Amino acid sequence: MFKKLFGKNKSEKIEVNQDWASFFCRIEDKPASIRLNLALHQVAPINGYYQQIWFSVKLLHPDENGFTTREEFETINAIEDTIFDNISTKHDVILAGAIKTDGRLDLYMYAPATDDIEKIVKDTMLQQFKEYRYAIDFKEDKEWNDYYNFLYPNPYEFQTIQNGKVIMQLREHGDNPEKKRKVDHWIYFKNNNEADVFIEAVIDLGYEILNKEKNEENEFQYSVNIAREDVTIPHEVNDYVWELMELANKSNGMYDGWGCPIAN
Structure with missing residues (x-):
């Protein structure tokens, strides 16, 4: 850099x-x-x-x-x-x-x-x-x-930039964006009730709950890790990430990014 x-x-x-x-x-x-x-x-x-x-x-x-x-x-x-x-x-x-x-x-x-x-x-x-x-x-x-x-970008524009960086790294390693694979996401909440409201909403969207943990040292004590089979075509990534951001915002949560294995 x-x-x-x-x-x-x-x-x-x-x-x-x-x-x-x-x-x-x-x-x-x-x-x-x-x-x-x-x-x-x-x-x-x-x-x-x-x-x-x-x-x-x-x-x-x-x-x-x-x-x-x-x-x-x-x-x-x-x-x-x-x-x-x-x-x-x-x-x-x-x-x-x-x-x-x-x-x-x-x-x-x-x-x-x-x-x-x-x-x-x-x-x-x-x-x-x-x-x-x-x-x-x-x-x-x-x-x-x-x-x-x-x-300076708003939160959705900023996340689009971050999405692009992840997608570029995937492409550099030979990823096929049209192949579905498990894409997981991390979201953080201040209290348990707000985390549960979010979890209920994303289950209806077909997401699997991989993990839910509590760390009392953080302001956002509850971390939720979810996953769903998805492609990594840029506009589709933005669509499902923005949807999760909106749901997290409704529960006063914080969306913190995504990752996935490379699909060849």
Whole structure:
């Protein structure tokens, strides 16, 4: 995992992991793809990095969903990399996330100051990407509200990201996603009654109760391990995981992930 050092103040530096992830959602009722550094959640807001930089470039040939086409993908990536690299040559800057939606790419960055950044961006676009229309804006965001409240995924979107990571690991080991196998899940509850309500509901959905344990040292004392024969096709995984999350939420529980053997 790559790491980069950022100055927190004159006497202290913090280490930020690079844990980039993407997910799909809707923004103003339009399809959107958000890519962000999840690791910033551990350290943000970073002291001194209070100036938010917003850069937006209009795609020349978006597809029907407003995303980049294969033909334009490399150019848009080059614009993102070049803009960030050129700003970074003169400023300490953190790229928090990027959004593709409605035929444009938006970058969200944080820096201690924004002096001459507008000129850097203007010169870059004129010299290397003059056919593209762009916009840039700055604002103070001491609490990193746009990172937490706009870029950061909600619990269901976050779980989708985690689902994708598990699915990718399975594929790397030759898993056949269309083959059913026992997929088990872990859910935690604060009290026994809430755990039992959940158990009754998932039995009706065809789940087997593998285990139920109590650990008084944890706030969520009761752990429930369940399993069912399922495939690992991404959209189906999301469907049954979200269903379990909803049932857990109704019983004030916490869904904590899934696993399964590889099916060849």
